[in-house]
Amino acid sequence: MAAPHQNPPHDAGRTVGPRLRAWQRTALAAYREVPRRRDFLVTATPGAGKTTFALALARGLVDERVIDRVVVVCPTDHLRTQWAEAADRLGLPLDPTLSNAVGPVRPDLRGYVTTYAQVAAKPALHAARTGAKRTLVVLDEVHHAGDGLSWGDAVATAFELAARRVCLTGTPFRTRPDERIPFVRYDEDVDGGWRSSADYTYGYREALADGVVRPVVFAAYTGTSRWRNSAGEVVAASLSQPNTRSVEATAWKTALDPRGKWVPHVIAAMDERITHLRATGVPDAAGLVLASDQDDARAYAGIVEQVTGEAPVVILSDDPKASDKITAFTHGTQRIAVCVRMVSEGVDVPRAACLAWMTSYRTPLFFAQGVGRVVRARAPGETATVFLPAVRPLLTLAAELEQDRNHVIPPPAQQDETILDVERVEPEPGERERTELVDVDASFAHVLHGGRAVVAAPLTDDDEDFLGLPGILTPEQTAELLMRRDSHARQRAAGTTAPEPSAEATAWRAGAELRREVNRLVAVYSARTGTPHRQVHAEVRRAVPGPASAAASADVLERRRDHLMALLGGRG
DSSP, X not given: OOOOOSSOGGGGGOOOOOOOOHHHHHHHHHHHTSTTOOEEEEEEOTTSOHHHHHHHHHHHHHHTTSOSEEEEEESSHHHHHHHHHHHHTTTOOEESOOOTTOOSOOTXXXXXXXXXXXXXXXHHHHHHHHHHSOEEEEETTGGGGGSSXXXXXXXXXXXXXXXXEEEEESSOBEEOGGGOOTTOOEEEOTTSXXXXXXXXXXXXXXXXXXXXXXXXXXXXXXXXXXXXXXXSOEEXXXXXXXXXXXXXXXXXXXXTOTTSSHHXXXXXXXXXXXXXXXXXXOTTOEEEEEESSHHHHHHHHHHHHHHHSSOOEEEOTTOTTHHHHHHHHHHSOOXXXXXXXXXXXXXXXXXXXXXXXXXXXXXXXXXXXXHHTTOBOSSTTOOEEEEEEOOHHHHHHHHHHHTTOOXXXXXXXXXXXXXXXXXXXXXXXXXXXXXXXXXXXXXXXXEEETTEEEOOOOOOTTGGGGTTOTTTSOHXXXXXXXXXXXXXXXXXXXXXXXXOOOHHHHHHHXXXXXHHHHHHHHHHHHHHHOOOHHHHHHHHHHHSOSSOGGGOOHXXXXXXXXXXXXXXXXXX
């Protein structure tokens, strides 16, 4: 019997190397600046093309006979298939199905793709596979090696003998001194921890300038949430007004309740944006709805069908067909997919240009990865629109992303509640009682541009054709257009099924229009004078005493509206 072929036959007919972007060529050159470099960490913004960079490097090292095997470690099973398909296009056949129950790698394959969980389960097995040949190990989203207390040790054991290692991440990360992720170089941070130090960094602003990613328009939607607490008291709070952490958390949670009006309103707004994109040059444009859990996802899917007339694709983490659904949606024509985390990291759906943030997750990493699903550019002029609640934590993250700040993922064990890294919004201990939805509405608040909230400015009749094209509309004009369409979205959302409102909810809605009018006038006054919204609200409340607008009576709201109109009239 002939000896196994040492070089996989598939290589003989391999495709030509990928067409690389400028940053990928520069990163490859940086890698080769140090002869026989063993470890290399790349931080590149989501959507920039880290997979292509890593596979181009692997292809080159194979061709130069520096390595014989490629092992890719990624976070999820779906990404195993995605990596294997991309590698196959470069003539690097990798097995995405190899399990821990199977020993050797097939001789006709160049290597395999596995997950961090599989490595943690049997590190010695992966060490044996890696040590059998000169191996390049690619650690995709390497911060996941810190997700479990033993995962870092497992990765160290499994790949200590690797000839070369490349680590990839979309976000810098911070690690506790006693839990450093192996094969990553660190610098000491100001707080005494350790911060990852990349060998090559490619940020969102650079990618935007290069046309690698789409510009993002963040459309913030406010609303007033009303709920009854366990004491029977009705509490009202606006999403966009300053609140305590506990009130903010409950108002946010109430807004995301599928029985209220906020969710269908925002879905209708996103659907109109998709329709506009499909009519103006992006015929396969699609949207993603990110839900916090499976129950919400199923409920949101029903609302999507009612609002749009088309059933969405529902992608749940425990669905054995989830990976197939993602693939079908990626290459299909469906308008919207509703999902729970399944497309938050690494999943490539280039036709997705809209994202509805209907989840209480708000870590910097999850936010960057979620937004990263809709920023991958395919052609000049395409943009992404992210629809989100006008709450402080999300607006802060959106502003930081726009300003290209260097997000840093804190250690997994981080317990500091003063920073915005809590995985899900939860009320404070005193607020952990059951709450009952009374009512919640929604209205367009502003767009986020350059880290600031931008309110409306007049549009010409021709402006509407150009919403979303960078440099054509000013941020103020974009805000005006979204505000114009807001009433249409409200009308469409009103057609969805909702429980019969209580008598007190009906009475409250009599003042809802006045409340929106007051908020709009505050925004106009703020734009004209440069005074922050919060300060304007405080000044109005001093002039017309009473509770905050979210809980004020129609009479108080009417007098505040008249006061603001007088102020604006006096400024001509």
